[in-house]
Amino acid sequence: MPSSELHYATIEELAGPLQRRELSPVEVVEAALRRAEQLDARLGVFVTLTAERARAEARQAEEEIRRGEYRGPLHGIPVTLKDLYDLAGVPTTCGSPIRAGFVPSEDATSVARLRQAGAVILGKVTLHEFAFGPTGINPHGPLTRNPWDPERIPGGSSGGSGVAVATGIGCVSMGTDTGGSIRIPAALCGTVGLKATYGRISRAGVFPLSHSLDHPGPLTRSVRDAAYVFDAIAGHDLRDPASSPLPVPDVAASLTGSVSGLRAGVLRECLVDIDADVRALFDAAVETLRRCGLKVSEVSVPAARYAPGASTAIMFAEGGALHQRWLAERPQDYGADVRSRLELGALLPAVHYIKGQQARSAIIAAFAEVWEAYDVLLLPTVPMAAPRIEDQLRSDVRNRLIANTRLFNLLGAPTCAVPCGFTPEGLPASLTVAGRAFDEATVLEVALAYERATDWHRRRPPVD
Amino acid sequence: MSRITIETVRQLAAVVGIRPDEDQLAGLARGLEATLAAIERCDELGLAQHEPAATFQLSGGATDAEL
Numbered sequence: 001m002p003s004s005e006l007h008y009a010t011i012e013e014l015a016g017p018l019q020r021r022e023l024s025p026v027e028v029v030e031a032a033l034r035r036a037e038q039l040d041a042r043l044g045v046f047v048t049l050t051a052e053r054a055r056a057e058a059r060q061a062e063e064e065i066r067r068g069e070y071r072g073p074l075h076g077i078p079v080t081l082k083d084l085y086d087l088a089g090v091p092t093t094c095g096s097p098i099r100a101g102f103v104p105s106e107d108a109t110s111v112a113r114l115r116q117a118g119a120v121i122l123g124k125v126t127l128h129e130f131a132f133g134p135t136g137i138n139p140h141g142p143l144t145r146n147p148w149d150p151e152r153i154p155g156g157s158s159g160g161s162g163v164a165v166a167t168g169i170g171c172v173s174m175g176t177d178t179g180g181s182i183r184i185p186a187a188l189c190g191t192v193g194l195k196a197t198y199g200r201i202s203r204a205g206v207f208p209l210s211h212s213l214d215h216p217g218p219l220t221r222s223v224r225d226a227a228y229v230f231d232a233i234a235g236h237d238l239r240d241p242a243s244s245p246l247p248v249p250d251v252a253a254s255l256t257g258s259v260s261g262l263r264a265g266v267l268r269e270c271l272v273d274i275d276a277d278v279r280a281l282f283d284a285a286v287e288t289l290r291r292c293g294l295k296v297s298e299v300s301v302p303a304a305r306y307a308p309g310a311s312t313a314i315m316f317a318e319g320g321a322l323h324q325r326w327l328a329e330r331p332q333d334y335g336a337d338v339r340s341r342l343e344l345g346a347l348l349p350a351v352h353y354i355k356g357q358q359a360r361s362a363i364i365a366a367f368a369e370v371w372e373a374y375d376v377l378l379l380p381t382v383p384m385a386a387p388r389i390e391d392q393l394r395s396d397v398r399n400r401l402i403a404n405t406r407l408f409n410l411l412g413a414p415t416c417a418v419p420c421g422f423t424p425e426g427l428p429a430s431l432t433v434a435g436r437a438f439d440e441a442t443v444l445e446v447a448l449a450y451e452r453a454t455d456w457h458r459r460r461p462p463v464d
Numbered sequence: 465m466s467r468i469t470i471e472t473v474r475q476l477a478a479v480v481g482i483r484p485d486e487d488q489l490a491g492l493a494r495g496l497e498a499t500l501a502a503i504e505r506c507d508e509l510g511l512a513q514h515e516p517a518a519t520f521q522l523s524g525g526a527t528d529a530e531l
Contacts, residue, residue, distance in 0.1 A: 199523020212519050242519040306509055309502035316499065327482045343484050344495050347476045352503045357516030359506035364517065366509075412522040437522075 006031040007168030008460065011225040014171070015073040021065060025076025029058035029120050032078040035169045036122065039463060043150070044142030045160045045169060047083040047093055049123040054078065057120040064118070073228045073252070075118030078170040082158045083124035084131055085111055085174055085216075086205035094207050095129045095138045097333050098326050108205025109240065110174060110216055110233040117232040122170050125160025129338045131176055131209045132319060133157055134184050134401040135392040139335040145389070146188060147461035148427050152386040155188030155401065157181035158219065162189030165219045167463055172229055176206060177215045179311055180382075180405025183417040186219050187381040187430030190419045190459065192447070193219045194226040196234060197437045198412030200248070204239035210318035211242070212357070213311070213409045222457055223418060223448040227252035230440060244438070251441045259292050259449040262375045262442065265299030267434075270379035270404045281421035281429040282380040285450060289378070292449045299374060303366035304407050306359055308399075311406040313348065313356025320345025337393060360410045367411055376446050377434040379404050381417040385427035404432065414440045416447040419456040428456070468497040 006028065017023035033051050040046050061076040086092050086104035093099050107115065115121065126144045128136050136144050136159020144159040146152040147167050154162050158175030162185030165173050175182040177195040186193025194217045201216045208214050218229040231252050237243040266286060274282070290296050320327075323342045331339060370377070381404060387397045408415045413434050420431035431450060435443035451457055470489040473496065477484055484492055 197523075199519070212517070212522070242523045244523040303509060306506045309499075309504075309506050312499055313503045313506075324480060324482065328480075331483060331485075340484075340488060340491065340495070343477070343482055343488075344492055344499060346480050346482055347473065347492070347496055348499065352500055354516050355503050355506055355511055357518075358511040358514045359503070359509055360517040361514040362506070362509035362511060365514065410517075 007035040008221070010222045011073050011077050011171050011228050012222060014077065018065065018076045019070050025058040025061035025065070025120065028076055029054050029078050032122055032168070032170050035167065039167055039169065042145070043147060043163050043167065043463070044144040045125050045163050047095070047124045047126055047141060048090055050090060050121060054120050054122050061118055061120060071118040074114065074232055077119050077172065078122050079114055079119045080122050080125045080161065080164045080170045080173040081111060082127050082161050082173065082175050084127060084176055084207045087111055087121055087124065090124065092207060094131070095127045095141055097140055098330055099207070104205065106205065109202035109237045111205065113233040119172070125164050125173060127160060128157035129335050131157040131178060131181055132338045132341060134180060134398055136162070136185060137389065137392045146386045147463050148190065149386065149425070152388055152427070153188065153392050155185035155386065158185045161219045162186055162191055165189070165191045165221055166461055171221065171225060173219045175217060175219050177217060177409065178209045178213045179315060179409055180402045182217050182219060183381050183405050183415060183432060184401055186417040188386040188428065190428030190461065191219050191221060192223055192226050192457065193217070193417040194230060195408065195415050196230060196440050197244070197414045199242050199244035200234045200438070200440070202237035202240040202243050204237055208322060210315040212318060213315055215409065223416065223444055223451045224252060224255060226416065227255055227444050246438055249441055251444060254441050255445055255448050257445070257448045257452045259289065259294045259446050262294055262446065263373065264289065264294050264296045264376045264378050264446065265370060265374040266296060267304065267377045267379045268298055268300040269302070269304040273400065273403065274380055274383040275385070277423040278380055278383060278385060278429045282431060285420040285431045286378055288453050289446065289450055292453055294446065294449070296378070299370060299377070301366055301370055303363045307363060307407040307410055310356045310359035310363065311410055313352050314360065316341060316345030317348045317353040317356070320348065363410055371436045375435065375442050379432050379434070381405065381430035381432040385423045385425065385429060408434055413437055414443045416443050418447045418451055420450070421456055422459065466493070466497050468493045468500070
């Protein structure tokens with residue numbers, strides 16, 4: 001691969017040369033840091049760039065590999081973190097002045113596992129304030145811009161993560177997803193985004209928004225890369241009381257890209273109010289998967305229509321409870337949009353929160369039959385391409401951004417967003433593959449089959 | 465007629481100890497009204513038959529099939 005393209009290499013492309021010492025982690029990390037230097041001021045990606053620390057870790061990785069102590073495919077791979085993840089000794093701001101002075105003494109569990117696997121952390125990237133919003137625009141931070149059109153939003157809440165991965169600033173960025181916050185920026189920036197099953201990836205050391213809906217997970221430039229990260233970080237963690245004790249299979253090793261015989265349902269409730277160009281790209285993606293051997297039919301689950309009400313009840317009430325003290329003591333330190341949502345959440349009666357959790361149980365029960373008849377569900381990740389920054393406060397725009405994503409936080413089901421083409425304006429669209437709880441392997445298998453049949457994930461944004 | 469007035473918001477806010485800006489009260493009242501209505505529509509799912517979801521169920525105790 002040409003050195004000028006090193007920053008766009010995937011983990012899969014880098015791992016072999018790194019292991020064989022044909023390439024040094026120092027070169028890989030320097031390429032990512034050059035990229036950060038080139039683009040950060042224009043696109044507003046970083047809250048904290050830890051360049052010298054990254055260089056030291058890259059040298060250490062180089063030395064370990066030289067000694068024959070290769071740790072696996074993440075060894076020497078540059079990674080960024082949404083600034084909600086704790087990295088010992090570096091502030092976790094959550095995109096808010098309220099948390100600006102907080103410096104953790106311990107890594108988040110997923111960060112510790114990434115570092116154990118040899119990954120090199122480049123720094124902390126931007127997010128919607130406290131991860132509570134789908135646009136990625138934060139009044140307290142740099143204005144994060146979409147790399148496909150800088151006048152458009154990156155999507156959120158993991159906006160910096162989407163931009164970093166799309167532009168070659170690291171191979172991976174760790175995001176979080178409470179109502180779509182990994183999948184929305186992945187869709188709008190043209191990357192892969194994996195929200196694993198609830199409880200699969202530890203939340204310990206990741207600042208919460210809504211305890212029962214929060215899902216940490218990676219954004220990457222390929223499906224197999226997402227599997228590599230999943231394999232490194234998934235699994236039981238005593239630091240997280242909701243962490244699943246179920247065993248985790250070696251997903252990356254099991255992927256073949258074959259979907260022959262698998263059954264997919266196109267979820268009718270997620271085909272409402274889709275922009276025509278996005279719908280055409282989604283329909284073409286479904287046809288591509290049919291040609292790959294996937295058996296596809298349409299399925300309707302009317303209970304899904306209640307997901308927005310249930311999701312709002314749970315997310316707003318849990319978020320409101322979490323922020324109550326700061327809302328009382330430092331209301332002026334919140335941006336207007338996040339403050340109003342948190343205040344609304346703090347005012348919700350307990351009755352309505354409980355109803356939200358009951359509705360969640362009812363929706364999970366309604367999907368039980370679906371998972372018997374189908375191995376995966378297919379849907380457009382976001383019903384529109386990236387909106388303009390000037391429209392970021394419009395409630396109709398925000399509601400459409402999260403229209404298809406919130407359901408899967410309620411279900412706790414694994415979902416993977418993959419690029420599925422470009423609108424006539426040159427903006428990415430995204431296909432979501434969703435599956436049964438704890439069956440990330442099948443979700444990623446279908447996503448990989450689609451990725452192999454197309455080259456959308458290899459398109460580069462016009463930032464050079 | 466709306467059941468959530470600006471005064472309702474003031475009183476609820478006082479109970480939980482927060483102080484929304486005066487010029488935000490009307491918007492909060494409308495938002496709260498709409499949010500409560502959306503949640504109450506979930507009654508159509510027959511909520512009495514369903515226990516509230518719990519995180520331990522979602523993360524491993526979900527179903528026998530998954531175990």
